[in-house]
Amino acid sequence: MNKMINRRDFIRKSLKAGLSVAAAGPVLARFSQTSLLAQVKVPVDVAAVSGSDYLKNTIKAVETLGGMKRFVPKGSRVALLPNVQSRNPGTFTKPEVLRAVVRMCREAGAKEVNILSWQPLKSWEDCGLSRPAAEEGAALKLFDLKEENFKKVPVPDGKNLREVMILNELDRNDVLINLPITKDHAGNKFTGTMKNMMGLNSRPSNRTFHKENWTTDTNAIEFLDQCIVDLNMVLKPTLNIVDATEFIISNGPMGPGDLHKPQKVVAGVDRVAVDAYCCTLWGLKAENIFMIKQADGQGLGRMSLAALKVQEIKI
Amino acid sequence: MPALHPADKSAAGPQAEMKSLLPGTDQAPGWSADDGPQEYSGEDLYAYIDGGAEIYQEYGFLRVIVQDYKNQSGQSITAEIFAMKDPEAAYGMYSFKKSASGQVLEWGQESEAQLSDYYLNLWKGRYLATLTGFNEDQTTRQGLVDLGRIIAGKISEKAAKPSLLALLPDPGVKKSGIKYYKGNLGLFNTYAFDPASVFGVQEGVKGDDEKGGMLFVLKYSPSGKSRSQFEDAWKTFAKNVKYGQFRALSNDLFSMKDGLGRTVTVSLFKAYLFIAVGMESPAAESSFRLVKTKIRQW
Numbered sequence: 001m002n003k004m005i006n007r008r009d010f011i012r013k014s015l016k017a018g019l020s021v022a023a024a025g026p027v028l029a030r031f032s033q034t035s036l037l038a039q040v041k042v043p044v045d046v047a048a049v050s051g052s053d054y055l056k057n058t059i060k061a062v063e064t065l066g067g068m069k070r071f072v073p074k075g076s077r078v079a080l081l082p083n084v085q086s087r088n089p090g091t092f093t094k095p096e097v098l099r100a101v102v103r104m105c106r107e108a109g110a111k112e113v114n115i116l117s118w119q120p121l122k123s124w125e126d127c128g129l130s131r132p133a134a135e136e137g138a139a140l141k142l143f144d145l146k147e148e149n150f151k152k153v154p155v156p157d158g159k160n161l162r163e164v165m166i167l168n169e170l171d172r173n174d175v176l177i178n179l180p181i182t183k184d185h186a187g188n189k190f191t192g193t194m195k196n197m198m199g200l201n202s203r204p205s206n207r208t209f210h211k212e213n214w215t216t217d218t219n220a221i222e223f224l225d226q227c228i229v230d231l232n233m234v235l236k237p238t239l240n241i242v243d244a245t246e247f248i249i250s251n252g253p254m255g256p257g258d259l260h261k262p263q264k265v266v267a268g269v270d271r272v273a274v275d276a277y278c279c280t281l282w283g284l285k286a287e288n289i290f291m292i293k294q295a296d297g298q299g300l301g302r303m304s305l306a307a308l309k310v311q312e313i314k315i
Numbered sequence: 316m317p318a319l320h321p322a323d324k325s326a327a328g329p330q331a332e333m334k335s336l337l338p339g340t341d342q343a344p345g346w347s348a349d350d351g352p353q354e355y356s357g358e359d360l361y362a363y364i365d366g367g368a369e370i371y372q373e374y375g376f377l378r379v380i381v382q383d384y385k386n387q388s389g390q391s392i393t394a395e396i397f398a399m400k401d402p403e404a405a406y407g408m409y410s411f412k413k414s415a416s417g418q419v420l421e422w423g424q425e426s427e428a429q430l431s432d433y434y435l436n437l438w439k440g441r442y443l444a445t446l447t448g449f450n451e452d453q454t455t456r457q458g459l460v461d462l463g464r465i466i467a468g469k470i471s472e473k474a475a476k477p478s479l480l481a482l483l484p485d486p487g488v489k490k491s492g493i494k495y496y497k498g499n500l501g502l503f504n505t506y507a508f509d510p511a512s513v514f515g516v517q518e519g520v521k522g523d524d525e526k527g528g529m530l531f532v533l534k535y536s537p538s539g540k541s542r543s544q545f546e547d548a549w550k551t552f553a554k555n556v557k558y559g560q561f562r563a564l565s566n567d568l569f570s571m572k573d574g575l576g577r578t579v580t581v582s583l584f585k586a587y588l589f590i591a592v593g594m595e596s597p598a599a600e601s602s603f604r605l606v607k608t609k610i611r612q613w
Contacts, residue, residue: 088447185367186369186500187500206366207361210366210369219512222510250415251367251411252367253365253367257414258415258431259432288507288557
């Protein structure tokens, strides 16, 4: 049984839309078929908007891609995946970014906007995300880690993984918008759109991404990154909006660490392109990040910024 | 019966020991414990910090206690006290977490602390403490220092820093840039050699010179392992397209250029490998000579 958390009035209001009947079709099919991705034509590959108003940056980034209506059909159910892994500064998706996205989805005519997570309510409150979510009319749907809340999903083209365990609730939604924060990660140097997908995978499954004998295994870092790529073969967000406003560039993913403040919100459909752009914000190169290089090589997206349309706007 | 020193309460078990290191309410003026502490040990660290746990495990993590503190203005500070397997592990993890630009606080010879914009790290004995505020105002920063001092005072264990640090040239090395490694992941987070495991790190140190160059000293046991690691690295880099201008300078010395055009020089000496990044070969070899002199004097 899924557990709906609604302790306070302002959260209870956000749940009044209620549950809808699950759509027909195989689990996650709408998030794994490239046809969906191919349908969303965008004028630029990466939109990066900088400025001191992070809500405006977010709106402008999506506008640059053609506006939220391009991604959210009227009457659709939208799943959002922000990052609330830690409450330390520069480690979680900013409330302003989340607020802007929920607002835009509502204005585009979404029937439901659902924030999916297996992190506890305290994490959402500590990060200041539960209030803006409720105020803008999103439902915060939290699930405990019981196996019944997750569904086995095969990874037919996985190089490391044969299957993953994805939140059942995802399948009730028509659109998936990925809302990571980009930041350092002590395990593999970088986290962005692709790594954020682990937020939909069960914790026990995520744990298998780390080799048991990793301290002596020479391939442990590449193993982790390949698992992330495998996961992304079966989970393809409709849109990625990355908080690159203020983030840690050391001691990731939990911090505390040195804060870097480019004040950017970066958006795009191609996750590999978005990650390739984001890593440059603190001097990394996409070709040196195994996850990005592998994803490019396996056809998940394109990492060569020289071959992509990148539009940078300053507000 | 004399009262037990807080850190002597280990006889009562590791959990009692960890709790005894936490500041009590109002020990730091204005700061009170908010709710009870949480504790994690061994593999449970993954439940607390997910993929961030691996680096702690590489150094040798035992347990952590986490306690939030609040003041009357509603500001909060989170205190994490990590017990590592030995003082070298704790120092290593402290050096990993240090900011490149923080302020070093002189709290005694067998302790070190660094205050950054909104957080403080402290090393003493086999403990590392990290205190995190959620803003950069003066009240919070003073709270970090006050709570940190109390924790340092409660840790009775004393230990010297890892002896390998003595091999770094002094003067000539910036203290803020010093790192101590116990594995490949630590080195990878400083400088990502390709592949990350090419040097098979067992123990190592890094210092930065004033011009931004990095000097690494890696120690191997048994001593013959340094030769096999050197030869493996030689073969690997000589054919790795990410590195250019590979030059064999002698049987025990080679250099190359990395993707940013920086010179990387690698030297073998007894049980050690020396690696310089971002120094031209004459400067690198000069640094290596200084380290060799120190090794001979040991």
